[in-house]
Amino acid sequence: MLEKLPIYIYFFSGTGNTFLIASKIHETFEKNGYESYLKTIRNKEKAFFPEKCHIGLVFPVAMQSSFPIVWDFIHNLPEGLGRKVFMADSMQIFSGGIVGPMKESLISKGYKCIGAKEFKMSNSMLTSQKKFPSEISKNDKAVKEAEFYTLNLINEKTKWIKIPVFSDLMKSFSSDRKIWTSFSKKIKVDNDLCIKCGLCEKICPTSSVKIKNVVEIDYSFCISCMRCLNYCPKNAFIFGNKKIIQNKTVKINSIL
Numbered sequence: 001m002l003e004k005l006p007i008y009i010y011f012f013s014g015t016g017n018t019f020l021i022a023s024k025i026h027e028t029f030e031k032n033g034y035e036s037y038l039k040t041i042r043n044k045e046k047a048f049f050p051e052k053c054h055i056g057l058v059f060p061v062a063m064q065s066s067f068p069i070v071w072d073f074i075h076n077l078p079e080g081l082g083r084k085v086f087m088a089d090s091m092q093i094f095s096g097g098i099v100g101p102m103k104e105s106l107i108s109k110g111y112k113c114i115g116a117k118e119f120k121m122s123n124s125m126l127t128s129q130k131k132f133p134s135e136i137s138k139n140d141k142a143v144k145e146a147e148f149y150t151l152n153l154i155n156e157k158t159k160w161i162k163i164p165v166f167s168d169l170m171k172s173f174s175s176d177r178k179i180w181t182s183f184s185k186k187i188k189v190d191n192d193l194c195i196k197c198g199l200c201e202k203i204c205p206t207s208s209v210k211i212k213n214v215v216e217i218d219y220s221f222c223i224s225c226m227r228c229l230n231y232c233p234k235n236a237f238i239f240g241n242k243k244i245i246q247n248k249t250v251k252i253n254s255i256l
């Protein structure tokens, strides 16, 4: 059985899916008598945790890897000193094998990788355009799987398998900042709808959105996490000239 040390779970969530997984893992640890802390990954913030604890990392798949904000956080983690770490990612279809490069980075820092699990979400911002809001489910299946995964972590029945070569190629492809910039340039604002309430500026995880005379997006820092599109009260953001159906599975304050 997993030693009863405090569990520090760090998550990043653009639009709420990953929060659903991270909070279920947190809740399941607590139900099973572990002291668990759920913490958000924030841009340029480093993690602090005690020497004796286990670490959880929960993040979305993006571009067959994860967002730069997640990788920066991983690279800035303190030395592992043999602490046990587990990961979980939320995705739409296919992760490109991100568990592999993630494992390598953590081992090189001295962490012991005990389990990795990928969760397919029925609800994704990029597909929701094709669905009517009534068809968007609540990701119940993935959340149930997160509970089961946590019980397996507790019972030390999990694995962290690496898919070689391919996953490293995907990681190096998505490490190129130009990929993110060209993708994020599809995000635009309909200034006729915008009421300059300032929410997008407040919730942008990389401070790339600024309210000036009109809303301005600094594409050189934007990571296309879709938070602004998802939470704009006037639905004033556009992606690739299309309106995206908002997918508010969780309240914004839960993921900030």
Ligand SMILES: Cc1cc2nc3c(=O)[nH]c(=O)nc-3n(C[C@H](O)[C@H](O)[C@H](O)COP(=O)(O)O)c2cc1C
Residues within 6 Å of the ligand: 012, 013, 014, 015, 016, 017, 018, 019, 060, 061, 062, 063, 064, 065, 090, 091, 092, 093, 094, 095, 121, 123, 124, 125, 126, 183, 223, 224, 225, 226
């Ligand atoms: C910019 C971007 C890139 C994505 N790339 C992938 C991908 O390569 N593979 C995949 O299966 N899902 C991909 N997705 C879907 C997300 O992984 C999925 O919707 C995830 O659950 C979002 O988590 P969040 O709501 O916590 O942000 C992508 C989403 C975004 C916004």
